[in-house]
Amino acid sequence: MKACDVCGTLNFKENNYCIHCGNKLILEHVCPHCGQYNPDVAIHCVKCGKQINPIKIDDFDILFSEYNQNLLLNAEISDEEYNRLLSKIFARAKYSNIYGNTAKEKILNLASIFTQCKPKSRGIERGYIFLGNCIYYDDRLDDSVQISTLIHELAHYLLFDIIEQLLCDVFKVKPSTTLQTFVWYFLTLPEFKIMNEYCAHTVEGRFIPYGYQNYGSFNSLIAQPDFDKSSLNDMVVFGNTFANEIIVYLEKYIGVDLREEIKLQYKKDLKIPSYDSLNIETNDCLALSVKNSVLLKVLWDIFKLASNDDVLEELEEIKEGIELS
Ligand SMILES: [Zn+2]
Ligand SMILES: [Zn+2]
Numbered sequence: 001m002k003a004c005d006v007c008g009t010l011n012f013k014e015n016n017y018c019i020h021c022g023n024k025l026i027l028e029h030v031c032p033h034c035g036q037y038n039p040d041v042a043i044h045c046v047k048c049g050k051q052i053n054p055i056k057i058d059d060f061d062i063l064f065s066e067y068n069q070n071l072l073l074n075a076e077i078s079d080e081e082y083n084r085l086l087s088k089i090f091a092r093a094k095y096s097n098i099y100g101n102t103a104k105e106k107i108l109n110l111a112s113i114f115t116q117c118k119p120k121s122r123g124i125e126r127g128y129i130f131l132g133n134c135i136y137y138d139d140r141l142d143d144s145v146q147i148s149t150l151i152h153e154l155a156h157y158l159l160f161d162i163i164e165q166l167l168c169d170v171f172k173v174k175p176s177t178t179l180q181t182f183v184w185y186f187l188t189l190p191e192f193k194i195m196n197e198y199c200a201h202t203v204e205g206r207f208i209p210y211g212y213q214n215y216g217s218f219n220s221l222i223a224q225p226d227f228d229k230s231s232l233n234d235m236v237v238f239g240n241t242f243a244n245e246i247i248v249y250l251e252k253y254i255g256v257d258l259r260e261e262i263k264l265q266y267k268k269d270l271k272i273p274s275y276d277s278l279n280i281e282t283n284d285c286l287a288l289s290v291k292n293s294v295l296l297k298v299l300w301d302i303f304k305l306a307s308n309d310d311v312l313e314e315l316e317e318i319k320e321g322i323e324l325s
């Protein structure tokens with residue numbers, strides 16, 4: 001039996017309309033393709049065989065299934081739902097958890113609440129990288145440098161996580177490395193890398209003293225000769241919008257006192273400010289509902305792009321990297 005959501009009358013599961021008030025009942029187990037009534041647990045329709053309930057996304061065929069295509073194409077998210085999603089992500093960290101003897105320890109502990117952070121003391125690249133679900137940090141560097149780059153990589157992680165959680169809601173599934181692979185593919189496409197980098201730099205800039213940021217990773221992106229400038233402004237505004245969402249939450253954990261400690265750490269490390277700047281800057285933000293409808297549209301476009309057979313090899317490589325991290 002199922003209760004009518006208007007008058008509460010109990011109706012037989014097979015009824016399409018309430019026997020009391022005539023309200024259209026939610027057709028939970030009725031196949032949208034052929035109208036067959038299915039048992040609660042059916043993943044595929046017993047009559048036409050099409051997928052009617054979510055399956056764990058553990059390979060690319062499942063990810064790009066017709067079922068998921070329909071979900072993403074028709075996806076909508078209200079401001080309330082989105083804010084609930086953000087609160088859920090940030091609820092993992094409580095201010096009282098941010099312990100540590102130094103500012104760097106506190107920032108490292110904060111980042112570790114969200115994702116794993118592993119020390120890396122050798123490698124081609126100095127500094128930090130974020131790969132899928134892990135932040136690698138180089139503990140040979142000065143604390144101040146570690147702080148700024150940890151915050152930067154944490155911002156990358158949080159943007160990644162926001163998109164991942166949003167897709168989990170859309171596809172009604174739990175996170176998986178296959179889904180993370182798609183998020184990674186999306187965020188590292190040349191256009192969206194701009195958004196991603198701009199967001200990370202803006203978040204970082206909120207918490208470290210003025211003049212000390214190194215914008216190399218952003219400026220080198222837009223300095224590339226084949227860089228397509230047509231979407232630059234849109235991407236920067238997009239990135240700034242995400243950054244402001246993340247900053248509001250991170251300010252609760254990196255409060256006034258910790259920001260003071262960070263400043264002192266820069267003095268202690270005798271860092272000289274470079275007063276570098278981003279070669280393009282914006283204060284513009286999109287309204288939440290506008291940003292989210294653009295985001296869902298863009299995710300749909302990239303989903304179609306990523307489902308092409310010739311992208312599969314690249315996806316497999318990304319997935320392998322994420323699983324190894
Ligand atoms: Zn009714
Ligand atoms: Zn069917």
Ligand SMILES: [Zn+2]
Binds near residue numbers: 152156197200217
């Ligand atoms: Zn970055």
